[in-house]
């Protein structure tokens with residue numbers, strides 16, 4: 294999947310999580326940090342790809358991207374496994390705790406969960422890709438859905454761009470319309 298599909302999937306997963314878990318009131322800054330962390334989490338497994346947006350936006354990023362890609366075993370390897378998710382999650386946890394004194398009223402637990410939801414949504418979406426995902430590394434098996442490879446989705450294909458992406462947009466619209474009153478309630482009880 295391409296970055297925008299991953300980000301939309303990450304936001305979708307975060308929205309579902311917010312609606313399912315009866316959240317305690319959070320601050321506006323926590324919400325903003327959580328959304329950013331969720332979007333970053335949604336694309337972070339693809340830092341194993343030299344052409345990833347993260348590397349493209351850095352000066353000489355493609356050089357670092359190539360080195361990092363080699364270190365992590367190439368595209369869709371360690372960063373696309375449960376082991377990789379745990380490692381990245383731990384590193385992000387350390388980073389959040391390090392910067393927590395300067396981000397004041399931000400609830401770092403909520404931000405961490407939003408990030409993890411983003412990463413997991415990435416792996417789930419890539420499972421629908423032709424190549425599948427090595428969820429169980431170091432067991433070197435790529436798991437994909439549907440079981441027949443020919444029925445899976447190719448990255449940046451018309452199915453992704455004209456079925457999956459618009460499908461997610463419509464799903465989100467329905468989700469927000471159906472839960473409109475509850476979302477208003479959540480926003481009204483938000484601590485500024």
Ligand SMILES: [Zn+2]
Pocket residue numbers: 294338339369373415419
């Ligand atoms: Zn990926």
